[in-house]
Amino acid sequence: MAEDEEPPILTAVSNSARQLYLLLRCINFSEKAHVVITEEGIKFSVEEASSMEGSAFLDKSLFTTYIYRAPPRQEQPEQDNSDTESDTDLNTTPSFQISLPSLLETLQILGLTDPNNSKPLWARDNPSSTAFTNNVLGLNNMCLISYRRLGCPLSIILTESTIRTTCDLTTYEPDYADEIPFDRQSLAFKTIMRGTWLFDAISELSSTAPEHITLIARMSKGKPKFALSATGSLGSVRVELHNNGDSITTGAAHPSRPGAVRDADDVPKQANLLETFQLGDPTTPLRAAYKFSLIQKAAKAMSIATKVSVRVDTQGVLSLQFMIEVGGGEAGGGGGKVSFVDFRFVPLVDDEGDGDYEDEEEGKEGGDDGGEEEEEL
Amino acid sequence: MRFKASIQNTNTFTKLTASFNSLGPLAWVKLDAEHVHFTVIPEQGTQVWAVVSIDSIFDTYTVQSAANNVINLEVPLVLLNRALKTAWNASSAQIRLTKKDNVPLLALTIVTTSSSSHAGFPTAPTNNDDGFDAPFEQQLGGNSRETIITQEVPVRVLAPDVVAGLHEPQCREPDVHILLPPLLQLKSISDRFTKLSLIGKSGNGSAAPRTRLELSANMHGCLKLSIKTDAMSISSLWTDLSNPELDPSQITMDIADHPSTKMKQLGSADGRSEEGWATVRIDARDWGKVMSVGRLGGRVVACFCHEFALILYVYLPTDNGEQESVLTYYLKTTGHGTPLSS
Numbered sequence: 001m002a003e004d005e006e007p008p009i010l011t012a013v014s015n016s017a018r019q020l021y022l023l024l025r026c027i028n029f030s031e032k033a034h035v036v037i038t039e040e041g042i043k044f045s046v047e048e049a050s051s052m053e054g055s056a057f058l059d060k061s062l063f064t065t066y067i068y069r070a071p072p073r074q075e076q077p078e079q080d081n082s083d084t085e086s087d088t089d090l091n092t093t094p095s096f097q098i099s100l101p102s103l104l105e106t107l108q109i110l111g112l113t114d115p116n117n118s119k120p121l122w123a124r125d126n127p128s129s130t131a132f133t134n135n136v137l138g139l140n141n142m143c144l145i146s147y148r149r150l151g152c153p154l155s156i157i158l159t160e161s162t163i164r165t166t167c168d169l170t171t172y173e174p175d176y177a178d179e180i181p182f183d184r185q186s187l188a189f190k191t192i193m194r195g196t197w198l199f200d201a202i203s204e205l206s207s208t209a210p211e212h213i214t215l216i217a218r219m220s221k222g223k224p225k226f227a228l229s230a231t232g233s234l235g236s237v238r239v240e241l242h243n244n245g246d247s248i249t250t251g252a253a254h255p256s257r258p259g260a261v262r263d264a265d266d267v268p269k270q271a272n273l274l275e276t277f278q279l280g281d282p283t284t285p286l287r288a289a290y291k292f293s294l295i296q297k298a299a300k301a302m303s304i305a306t307k308v309s310v311r312v313d314t315q316g317v318l319s320l321q322f323m324i325e326v327g328g329g330e331a332g333g334g335g336g337k338v339s340f341v342d343f344r345f346v347p348l349v350d351d352e353g354d355g356d357y358e359d360e361e362e363g364k365e366g367g368d369d370g371g372e373e374e375e376e377l
Numbered sequence: 378m379r380f381k382a383s384i385q386n387t388n389t390f391t392k393l394t395a396s397f398n399s400l401g402p403l404a405w406v407k408l409d410a411e412h413v414h415f416t417v418i419p420e421q422g423t424q425v426w427a428v429v430s431i432d433s434i435f436d437t438y439t440v441q442s443a444a445n446n447v448i449n450l451e452v453p454l455v456l457l458n459r460a461l462k463t464a465w466n467a468s469s470a471q472i473r474l475t476k477k478d479n480v481p482l483l484a485l486t487i488v489t490t491s492s493s494s495h496a497g498f499p500t501a502p503t504n505n506d507d508g509f510d511a512p513f514e515q516q517l518g519g520n521s522r523e524t525i526i527t528q529e530v531p532v533r534v535l536a537p538d539v540v541a542g543l544h545e546p547q548c549r550e551p552d553v554h555i556l557l558p559p560l561l562q563l564k565s566i567s568d569r570f571t572k573l574s575l576i577g578k579s580g581n582g583s584a585a586p587r588t589r590l591e592l593s594a595n596m597h598g599c600l601k602l603s604i605k606t607d608a609m610s611i612s613s614l615w616t617d618l619s620n621p622e623l624d625p626s627q628i629t630m631d632i633a634d635h636p637s638t639k640m641k642q643l644g645s646a647d648g649r650s651e652e653g654w655a656t657v658r659i660d661a662r663d664w665g666k667v668m669s670v671g672r673l674g675g676r677v678v679a680c681f682c683h684e685f686a687l688i689l690y691v692y693l694p695t696d697n698g699e700q701e702s703v704l705t706y707y708l709k710t711t712g713h714g715t716p717l718s719s
Binding site: 101105106108109153162163164166167169170 | 558562566569572573576606607608609610611612613614615616617618
């Protein structure tokens, strides 16, 4: 067939579908994911109510084979050639939507049940394995992702021993929703910590079923202080992360005493909780509030991330960037591969006037020395 | 009318009743001198007609009746299964047909030996008179004690003319017959497909439409399971399965005229060819129930009548290679699901 002569836009082979699954599971909070395929890898992003977005980047290093051929620029052949360069780029970078839950379910099919795996060779029902079969070479678990050309389904082919599963995911027209703008050149605040610490803090806060979460960062007597606090119908919780050797201190209070904090200065010294701590304006504390239910959607990423970079720009947009190590010890080889999952949150605007976010304006004044490269985690 | 047997293999019997119970609540159990027949005919869905050799579940076995020593019973499977579960790991178990207050029932007498580690648990209430024995035995240093449990399952005795009208379904010769991969493997993939088909439908509030799995096979060792939704189409292909040889004594026609012989001319062993497939569409939930027989771990031959029916023959494993027990499942294709886009 003529259409087969053209090589596909993307051919990517991984022998650990589990790695891909673990990364994509972090952003599994929406029916549809936006997919962008580039030379460098595949980016999956989801958004919710235009107030948060999450994205996972599958770097080409996660794949044993990654062949990308930009689609030919012949989308508007006879039309006016006055198209700007950027316009053409938009058209030729493959971009579409797929059903994310379907993709995740599919990735789990591999290795679902090989009843033989748990038994020694001599106890198997059909000892099909010989020294020369693929099992021995570790080739029996393979995941091939391919995208033939614009408009085609995204197909996933999973192979193990004698079963081959082919899944064609329908590709939908992309929604051109704007990304949440995040100005990494003018940061009001930045800190880096272990993902699980943030996870613990968020789990602690969730006990009061709060609506909002307030993030507070300030320098106190030359020491960085970072706190997360939330007030719900059941009470209020404030988690503080200090940098002078204190571990996480939490204080739960009754609704009558919101925000009470247990003093924890006598905790023995430990490694620094906050690896980096930068305030746009060290003299002014930063306060910003976000919807708690949205922040909670990043919990999966927090729980498996090695590190998280927490940044707030001068507009109050929160960026959580998670560094996730996948497949260090797994069959995928190439131990210590690092991947990134990003989340962005739009701040809540202080319209109720309950005084919780009154310092927000001051935070916006800073931001002269906060610029950092994104990949520098 | 007499029926009495000691259960030789309670685990098999329990799994068997559990599998039947997933298809329907009542079983017609026919006891004769050589076999126990279990038949489940639900209102809708899959029928199962099982012929189980006496040896595979019972040990000593007596059946007597005025009607040629055949007894027909209607047995509530839930109760029988629950009763058998108490016999799990029992040292011995007996079953007999008896009557209490004019209600016929199957009485199970189960003797379990519990070790001292379980002595802290209260023993199940028993009706035996020698209630003193157990603690006494323990005092004497015996680390185990015997518990006798009696379970009663009310049944209905069916007169011969009631069941005379029940016949095993007839079907034309199949187009493709193939030995299925391990059912548990097939089940786990089918279950995931079913889950996939429900993605995005739960939010609608309305009852999810019945999911249809498409199952195809060819005469070159390939089996294909597929499902299609708006968001995706997915299929799993098994290759290198075997198509058993036909036994000429079992079929009425010449093998050369058999539909499967013609199907053998078509298709290929890598499953890529569009030709040579016999296809049925089955309700995913129903299929899941049938697959539950996988816990018995027998060989399964699937017979495909293209666009008509699927018949599964489940051969229970036997230890001594004696008479085989066969469970036969009849599945009807559920009309035309998604039109084939060929």
